[in-house]
Amino acid sequence: MASLKELRNRIASVKATQKITKAMQMVAAAKLRRAQLAAEAARPFAQRMERVLSNLATSLKDAPGAPLLLSGTGSQQRHLLVVATAERGLCGGFNSSISRLARDRANKLLAEGKDVQFLCVGRKGADVLRRQFGPRIREVIELGANKQVGYADAEAIAAKVLALYQAGEFDVATLFFSSFRSVISQVPTAQQIVPAEIPAVEAGAEATGGAIYEYEPSEEEILEDLLPKNVAIQIFKGLLENAASEQGARMSAMDSATRNAGEMIKKLTLNYNRTRQAQITKELIEIISGAEAL
């Protein structure tokens, strides 16, 4: 049996750990709130963008010379997987579930004889994927660990994706991120970003009141301007969802860690008290038997 001193030390160390996890949980809760606000604030732009795009795209989709970003290259051979994860760990299954989804997809594509490349956003996902797909990782983009994601970050990532697309390096790009349902539920999600998937316009062009739009410059040029922006917006949306999911996952992971530490302290304290009593009893017996011997 462990000595009293050892037990005391262990209790102290578990208590210290519990304090840390508790603090991390509270920090995550505060950050989660901020991340949720940011995600909410970004929603109007994405919605309006989608409306405008679907209006334009449906009218131009089948036109000859439609932009490549909309019609695709006509091939499905080479895939780029953009995997967005966190910069830091200690957030439960957050990073691993995203990487697992990406890895499964990559294995499936490879089994079909297709070519797969990775663009990792966030160090944690890259660490996992590097083991299996090392040479296939084109680049790892790191986001600052403590900074909130801004649109500029998304724009920079989109610029890299678009440059690769223009250089003909891939045909289809898919973004992997975790969409935020609630604090206890984050769903890893794959979303195709290139070529753009444009939802069909809701029945009837009621938004325009049936009126005919004027375009400045031409419809095609506007669309060409909008499509790359749409890629950036989709990435931005993914990153924001990811940020909220990460904090949510960290919060629940730290919550259960705190609880586990509490249980452990309880068990150790019980053990400590028992040992202490046993020792007292032993000492008493020694005294009594010593007195009897006289």
Place this chain on the structure above:
Amino acid sequence: MDSFPFELVSPEKLLISEDVQHVVVPGVEGEFGVLAHHAPFMSVLKPGVVKVYKTEGGEPQKLFVRGGFADVNPKGLTILADEATPLDQLDASRIDVLIADAQEDVVEAKTDDERLKAEIRLSHFRQLKAVHG
């Protein structure tokens, strides 16, 4: 004067959503003013200043936008800006940063088309600096 609903959104947030009388928008082919009952119209924006008149003849609220997109429909005017900052909060150094970026783009442009676009962008920023810098 009739007023109409106006929205200014940047990717990061919704900046303005209210009824206004008159908005002047820096379209890529020239500035244009939007009043109530404007014909449906879509335009790409150049970097510049959006002027929002809540009341006719009043002081306009001025906001810098770094390009984007305007959509006028019977329901009102929506501006999707890449980046939007109220002019009085705009740091002069921000424009310098954008100018430096654009200059880099001009140097790095691989095709004539790209270079032309970057040069146009650069000239817009320079104009802006000349007026407000």
